[in-house]
Amino acid sequence: xxxxxxxxxxxxxxxxxxxxxxxxxxxxxxxxxxxxxxxxxxxxxxxxxxxxxxxxxxxxxxxxxxxxxxxxxxxxxxxxxxxxxxxxxxxxxxxxxxxxxxxxxxxxxxxxxxxxxxxxxxxxxxxxxxxxxxxxxxxxxxxxxxxxxxxxxxxxxxxxxxxxxxxxxxxxxxxxxxxxxxxxxxxxxxxxxxxxxxxxxxxxxxxxxxxxxxxxxxxxxxxxxxxxxxxxxxxxxxxxxxxxxxxxxxxxxxxxxxxxxxxxxxxxxxxxxxxxxxxxxx
Numbered sequence: 302x303x304x305x306x307x308x309x310x311x312x313x314x315x316x317x318x319x320x321x322x323x324x325x326x327x328x329x330x331x332x333x334x335x336x337x338x339x340x341x342x343x344x345x346x347x348x349x350x351x352x353x354x355x356x357x358x359x360x361x362x363x364x365x366x367x368x369x370x371x372x373x374x375x376x377x378x379x380x381x382x383x384x385x386x387x388x389x390x391x392x393x394x395x396x397x398x399x400x401x402x403x404x405x406x407x408x409x410x411x412x413x414x415x416x417x418x419x420x421x422x423x424x425x426x427x428x429x430x431x432x433x434x435x436x437x438x439x440x441x442x443x444x445x446x447x448x449x450x451x452x453x454x455x456x457x458x459x460x461x462x463x464x465x466x467x468x469x470x471x472x473x474x475x476x477x478x479x480x481x482x483x484x485x486x487x488x489x490x491x492x493x494x495x496x497x498x499x500x501x502x503x504x505x506x507x508x509x510x511x512x513x514x515x516x517x518x519x520x521x522x523x524x525x526x527x528x529x530x531x532x533x534x535x536x537x538x539x540x541x542x543x544x545x546x547x548x549x550x551x552x553x554x555x556x557x558x559x560x561x562x563x564x565x566x567x568x569x570x571x572x573x574x575x576x577x578x579x580x581x582x583x
Contacts, residue, residue: 304367320579322579331534335570336369339373342575343583345375346376348377349379349381350380352383380398394427406472410458431470436455438507470504475490493525494524509528
């Protein structure tokens with residue numbers, strides 16, 4: 302089926318008290334794995350590319366997702382994750398992305414409002430929803446560096462931010478981090494609940510790779526409607542490649558180690574979809 306926007310799937314998740322799994326993809330095999338997992342579990346799904354993936358492969362890389370979804374019967378969206386500029390957001394919009402994130406969280410509050418509102422204004426006529434971030438999700442992943450992530454989202458600032466920008470969803474900083482956790486993360490779930498009480502749009506959890514399942518489940522109960530996964534997928538694919546080459550160092554066919562990496566990614570995606578509660582929703 303054709304790619305869809307994230308609008309209805311996030312509204313359905315919010316109403317049904319579950320979350321949509323959003324998975325960062327880096328190559329054809331990862332795209333295939335995510336779509337196959339969604340198809341098998343009858344789950345709506347979001348596939349994401351970061352600015353560095355776009356830089357590496359070009360913005361038209363999304364065409365892989367479009368091609369993979371042609372024969373699928375589940376709703377899938379292609380989302381720009383952590384868009385770093387107005388120009389990149391517009392580039393992705395023109396290329397056919399069905400969901401856009403503009404991340405102005407490293408800017409002062411008013412500047413974040415300004416750039417986010419500008420992107421939302423451009424995307425609105427085309428019906429493409431915009432995700433923003435308020436507060437700072439820490440850690441480092443890809444080319445994203447959130448520092449220590451000490452800037453937790455303020456619930457009252459969130460209310461003002463949403464009202465002024467007209468964004469469709471909001472990524473919140475409650476103690477998660479991008480990349481690999483060095484210790485046990487301590488999420489401020491009470492803060493999440495206060496944010497939920499102040500805004501009525503879908504909330505997004507970044508930095509979910511490595512979180513305990515019960516923590517993700519509890520965050521969904523308190524208002525999260527979209528959960529991002531990236532690092533665990535990269536580790537899974539890389540492990541497949543390493544394992545194949547270790548067992549057969551003479552292999553020269555990329556399809557051989559790509560296939561095992563794809564299988565490992567699919568298994569992780571299915572596991573995370575079950576945690577999010579989005580399976581058998583289609």
